[in-house]
Amino acid sequence: MTNTIKYIVVLAMGTSLFVACEPEFDKELREREPVSSGAADFSNYVALGNSLTAGLADNSLYIDGQLAAYPNILAEQMKLAGGGEFKIPLATSNAGGLTVGGAEIRNACSGMNRFPKRSVLAIVDGERGVQPYSLAGAPTEATTVLSGPFNNMGVPGAKSFHLLAPGYGKFNPYFGRFASGPEASVVQDVIAQKPTFFTLWIGNNDTLDYATSGGATTTDDAACGGDLTDPIMFQQAVGGTVQTLLKNTSAKGVLVNLPSVTSIPFFTTVPFAPLDPRSETFGPQIPTLNATFTGLNQAFAAIGVPERSINFSTTGPSAVVIKDESLEDVSVKLTEVLQLGGFDIGTATVYGLQYGKARQATPNDLLVLTSSAVIGRPNAERFAELSTLGVPAESAGQLSVNGVTFPLEDKWVLTPSEQKEIADAQAAFNAVIVGLVEANPERLALFDAKAQLEEVASTGVTVDGDVITAEFATGGGFSLDGVHLTPRGNALIANGLIDVINNTFGANLTKVEPGTYKTVTIE
Secondary structure (H helix, E strand, C coil), rough: CCCCCCCCCCCCCCCCCCCCCHHHHHHHHHHCCCCCCCCCCCCECCCEEEEHHCEECCEECCCCHCCCCCCHHHHHHHHHHCCCCCCCCCCCCCCCCEEEECCEECCCCCCEEEEEEEEEEEECCCCCEEEEEECCCCEECCCCCCCCCCCCCECCCCCHHCCCCCHHHHHCCCHHCCCCCCCCCHHHHCCCCCCCCEEEEECCCHHHHHHCCCCCCCCCCCCCCCCCCCCCHHHHHHHHHHHHHHHCCCEEEEEEECCCCCCCCCCEEEECCCCCCCCCHHHHHHHHHHHHHHHHHHHHHCCHHHHCCCCCEEEEEEEEEECCCCCCCCCCHHHHHHHHHHCHHHHHHHHHHHHHHHEEEECEEEEEEHHHHHHCCCCHHHHHHHHHHHCCCCHHHCCCCCCCCCCCHHEECHHHHHHHHHHHHHHHHHHHHHHHHHHHCCCCCEEEEHHHHHHHHHEEEEECEEEEEEECCCEEEEECCCCCCCCHHHHHHHHHHHHHHHHHHHHCCCCCCCHHHHCCCCC
């Protein structure tokens, strides 16, 4: 059975034209106040953070993305008010990707390339979809060390506690490219530059690694997940970073809070009910599937959990079957009841183990963007396991279809309980950020990126005649990885920072026109 999900996206590229009568335009320029920095000093602006700060987009770090990152957009506006040069540790091409000694860096869990080339919206075989970019150009070589210092100190993959860690470049090849030395920390290299102004947006990865792996932690069977950072550790890390900056420099700055994961298309694009009865591969199987699940559903009812029954509709979309780690494991009870209902011990055991924590998804579940590549496809590992248990190949194949007969694994779904864990952690992290700003009102300001991106996700933001939303590929705000921003999204963030800087420090920086910035790339 092949994947029944196809996402056909049509990108409407909006353009906004500004036409003005020349005398009126000249009059406006004459009357406009000179741009100033107010109580701030922009002569040496440094940006600290992770991939959002670095300009990573479309699954990769490449030159155009770095140049369109919000710190660079902000620095360009600062130049009009005394700002200096803003140096960026640029990648070597627009192809994206990162290698070490010319070799790809593989994930120890999945075996996949950790630093792939960028993604682009492309038409293949008459269908439009996201494909790896084939632009000519070599991947960036991690062992080629750049000569700094650099004003954009955003490090893809960095968590809150990484910024203070000596020798972090040994573990993160992105930072290794531009660290001042093998034992340097990100904060150490920032302080050495004597910044006069800074922005700090850190903490996204402290929940994002856990969230994008569907809540699968490093102790789970999935093993490719990440853990939520303990709020106490976050407080120590971010508090330590901020206090070190304030103590060792005279810089003022803006702290940026953390948006909710439900605001980004990585978690809102794949529907909980993507199985279409009109599909030539799925539709004809529905009667057989429902007949097969009849005995299982009767067993669910017999042990008091009828809500776990599995049924597929012949008239509308059906929810995928998932494994919910928060559910009581009824494997043993299920096996016993199935045997009493006439199942042989082998089949009853397989069904009991496979569906002991299974249920169909609901609108409250969030399927990760990458699940679209596996739903409806055979699970090779499960097929091998069943074959080892002596299940005939035909039956093993029938019981190994992801999201249909084989419950989607934890790494593909964020259940309500996992979403609450993330929301609680983010609330605690944001409280820390607010507390730091309130404790240092003369030198720090707060930018509420959480509210900004929630507006993009809920109602959209109208700028220059265009509406920027969080719709995957077509919304204009997020790149093709569903997590990082497009140039247009970065322009929104830069404008939000400009508002905060102007209101807090008395500057009058000019905002940019987001509609003039690009969205996703079409090949």
